[in-house]
Amino acid sequence: MANETTSAPTLEMVAALAGVSRSTVSRVVNASPKVTPEATDAVNRAIEALGYVPNRAARSLASRKTQALALVIPENTAKFFTDPFFASVIHGIAMHLASTDYTLSLLIASEANPEKTRRYLQGGNVDGALILSHHSDDISYRALARTLPVVFGGRPMSDEGTDNYVVDVDNVEAARIATRVLIDRGHTNIATIAGRQDMAAGLDRVEGWRSALADAGLQPGPFEVGEFTVAGGANAMNRLLDGGEPFDALFSASDQMAFGALSVLRERGIRVPDDVAIVGFDDDDFAVNSTPTLTTVSQPSVALGERMAEVLVSLIEGEPIEKLTIMPTRIVTRESA
Amino acid sequence: MANETTSAPTLEMVAALAGVSRSTVSRVVNASPKVTPEATDAVNRAIEALGYVPNRAARSLASRKTQALALVIPENTAKFFTDPFFASVIHGIAMHLASTDYTLSLLIASEANPEKTRRYLQGGNVDGALILSHHSDDISYRALARTLPVVFGGRPMSDEGTDNYVVDVDNVEAARIATRVLIDRGHTNIATIAGRQDMAAGLDRVEGWRSALADAGLQPGPFEVGEFTVAGGANAMNRLLDGGEPFDALFSASDQMAFGALSVLRERGIRVPDDVAIVGFDDDDFAVNSTPTLTTVSQPSVALGERMAEVLVSLIEGEPIEKLTIMPTRIVTRESA
DNA sequence: CTGAAAGCGCTAACAT
DNA sequence: ATGTTAGCGCTTTCAG
Numbered sequence: 001m002a003n004e005t006t007s008a009p010t011l012e013m014v015a016a017l018a019g020v021s022r023s024t025v026s027r028v029v030n031a032s033p034k035v036t037p038e039a040t041d042a043v044n045r046a047i048e049a050l051g052y053v054p055n056r057a058a059r060s061l062a063s064r065k066t067q068a069l070a071l072v073i074p075e076n077t078a079k080f081f082t083d084p085f086f087a088s089v090i091h092g093i094a095m096h097l098a099s100t101d102y103t104l105s106l107l108i109a110s111e112a113n114p115e116k117t118r119r120y121l122q123g124g125n126v127d128g129a130l131i132l133s134h135h136s137d138d139i140s141y142r143a144l145a146r147t148l149p150v151v152f153g154g155r156p157m158s159d160e161g162t163d164n165y166v167v168d169v170d171n172v173e174a175a176r177i178a179t180r181v182l183i184d185r186g187h188t189n190i191a192t193i194a195g196r197q198d199m200a201a202g203l204d205r206v207e208g209w210r211s212a213l214a215d216a217g218l219q220p221g222p223f224e225v226g227e228f229t230v231a232g233g234a235n236a237m238n239r240l241l242d243g244g245e246p247f248d249a250l251f252s253a254s255d256q257m258a259f260g261a262l263s264v265l266r267e268r269g270i271r272v273p274d275d276v277a278i279v280g281f282d283d284d285d286f287a288v289n290s291t292p293t294l295t296t297v298s299q300p301s302v303a304l305g306e307r308m309a310e311v312l313v314s315l316i317e318g319e320p321i322e323k324l325t326i327m328p329t330r331i332v333t334r335e336s337a
Numbered sequence: 338m339a340n341e342t343t344s345a346p347t348l349e350m351v352a353a354l355a356g357v358s359r360s361t362v363s364r365v366v367n368a369s370p371k372v373t374p375e376a377t378d379a380v381n382r383a384i385e386a387l388g389y390v391p392n393r394a395a396r397s398l399a400s401r402k403t404q405a406l407a408l409v410i411p412e413n414t415a416k417f418f419t420d421p422f423f424a425s426v427i428h429g430i431a432m433h434l435a436s437t438d439y440t441l442s443l444l445i446a447s448e449a450n451p452e453k454t455r456r457y458l459q460g461g462n463v464d465g466a467l468i469l470s471h472h473s474d475d476i477s478y479r480a481l482a483r484t485l486p487v488v489f490g491g492r493p494m495s496d497e498g499t500d501n502y503v504v505d506v507d508n509v510e511a512a513r514i515a516t517r518v519l520i521d522r523g524h525t526n527i528a529t530i531a532g533r534q535d536m537a538a539g540l541d542r543v544e545g546w547r548s549a550l551a552d553a554g555l556q557p558g559p560f561e562v563g564e565f566t567v568a569g570g571a572n573a574m575n576r577l578l579d580g581g582e583p584f585d586a587l588f589s590a591s592d593q594m595a596f597g598a599l600s601v602l603r604e605r606g607i608r609v610p611d612d613v614a615i616v617g618f619d620d621d622d623f624a625v626n627s628t629p630t631l632t633t634v635s636q637p638s639v640a641l642g643e644r645m646a647e648v649l650v651s652l653i654e655g656e657p658i659e660k661l662t663i664m665p666t667r668i669v670t671r672e673s674a
Numbered sequence: 675c676t677g678a679a680a681g682c683g684c685t686a687a688c689a690t
Numbered sequence: 691a692t693g694t695t696a697g698c699g700c701t702t703t704c705a706g
Contacts, residue, residue: 027692053459062698105441392700399681399701
C-alpha cells in the first residue's frame, strides 16, 4: 500500500517487501526451479507492487551475459535497407526475438573503420551476432566466429565445409529451376543478369543458370553483372541490349534487378514475355504488381530471419542446433514467363 | 611486448601498464580535460597495447547511462519493414548513430503486451526512444515522454501544442501542393486514396487535398481510405472505380498505394495519365520505374531519420535543440501527372 | 591534476 | 530451499 515510487525499485527493495533474501528474489526472477511456491508468490507480489524491473546493466555485469544480439549490416551494400528481401529478413529476426529475452542492436559496419565493428563485437557488448549480406570485402567475420557465436544469413564467401552456422536457401538449385522454366517455355537464348560476384548469392545463382543450360545442351546466353538494385538491373539490361548478342529470355538474380530490366525493356519497346521472357528471384511483394507481373523464385525471407535468430539463440544457450539450415524455395509463375 | 592476451583486458590492467590509477584511465577514456598530456599518452599507449575495450555493462551500471536508444516499431503497422519510407528512415537513424557512441535497439511493440514495451523503455534499458509510425491505438507514448527522452518521427496523434519533440514534414501543405498540380493540369474531379485515418500523416494529407480543392473552388472528388500498402491502394482503387463517382485525377497518400492503384487501373484498361492522372507521396525509389513513372511528393526520408537521431542525442545530452523540425518536401514531376 | 574508496544492482558460489 | 559473502568493471565523490 505505502508505495514509495521514489525511483527505480531495486531487487533489494523487493527482497525487503517480500521478506526474503536478495538471492531468493534473483532466483524467482530467473525462474530457478528450487524455490518454494510460497516464496515465489511473495516475491511476485512484491515485484508487482513495486513495479520492479531488473536492471540490465547490473545483471549483465554480474552474469557476464548481455542478452543482446547484433545485426551486422555492411555499410557499403548499396541500399541495404531499401531491399525488400533484407527488410523481410530483419522483420523475421525482430519477430522471433520479441518472443525471447534478447534485444537486437543494429550495427552498421563501416568499411572505413572495421576495427570499430570488431571491437564492438568482441568488447562484450553482445552475446552473439547475425551477419547478413556478407561479401568478400568485409572484415573477416569468419574469424570472429571463433570468439563469438555468429550466424550467417546466406553462406559467407569461401565457406569451405561446415565451419559456420548458416541459414540459407539453395541458390544454385533455385536458379537452376528458374532457368529451366525458361527452357521449358522453348527459349534457347537465355541471358542472365547476375548479382555482385563477391557475394555467394551472386555467384551461386549464375552457377545454377549455367548448369541448367548445360544440362539442356544449350549455350550460355549473354551475361551481365550488376548491383542487386533496380538501377543495377536497368544498367545491366542496357548493356545486354547494347551488346548485340541476341536473347529471348532472361534470368535475373533478383526481383529488384528484374524491375529495372523491365523498365528498360518497356522504354525500348521490347515486349515481355513475347520478345523476352523473364524470371526473377526473391518474390518481392511488388512482383505481383509490376508490368507484367513477375514470374520468380520465392524464398521465405521472414522465416529465414526467424530461423537465423532461433539458431543464434540456441547456439548461445548451448542447445543443440544444426549448423546448416536450408530454407525451401519455390517458383511462382506469373506473366513475365 | 609481453602481451598476455588471456582474456578481456580491464581498466585495471591498463592502469597497471600505464603506471597510473584506474581513475586516471577512466578520465582518459572519457576524455576528461584535466589530465596531463603525459598521463594521457601513457594510458593511450597501454590501451593500444592491450586492445582494451571498455565494458559497457560496467560503465552503464556505474554511470547510470546505457548509451543505447530504442527504435520503437508498432507491431501492427502492416508491413512496417516493407515500406521503403520507413526503411529509409531507419537507414538515416542508423547512419547518424554510427557517428556517435550510441547503439540502436529495435523494439517491436507488441499490441498484445504493451506492458512489456513500457517496462523495457522505463526499466533503464535505454537512454531514449525514437517512435515511428505512431497511431492512436498505441499505448500512450506521449506519457512515456515525461519519463524518458523521446522523439517522434511524424507528429503523434492529437499532439496539441509543443509537448513533444518531433521531426516531420508539413503533410498538409505537401498534399495541398500535390493536389494543386492536378488542378493546374485542368482536372476538376480529383479523387484521393487516403492512408489510415488513425495516423497523423493519413489525416493531414486528406486535409491538404480537401483544402487545395476548396481554394480552387472545386468539389471534393471520391474518397477512399486504405492501409499504406500496395494492396491497400489496389483495394481502394477498386472501390473508387466501383463506386460509380467519376474522377479524372487522383491524389494518393503514398507511393505504395499509388502503385497498387496503378496496377488496378492497368488491369481495367484505364490509361494513366490520359484517363486519370496520379500524384503520389514519398518518392520511393521505385517511383522512377513504375509504369508510368510516378509524379510524387519527395520527402527526405534518410535525412529525416538522421535528424531524429540527432535530436534525440541532443536531448539526452542536454544540448539545446528545437522541439519541432519540419523537413522540406518537393514535387517531382514524372509521367503520371 | 591524481589517487583512494565507495558503490552502481545484480548473480553466483558457498554455506547452512 | 534459502541466506551470506564476494565480487562483475567501471565511475565518482572526496582528499591530497
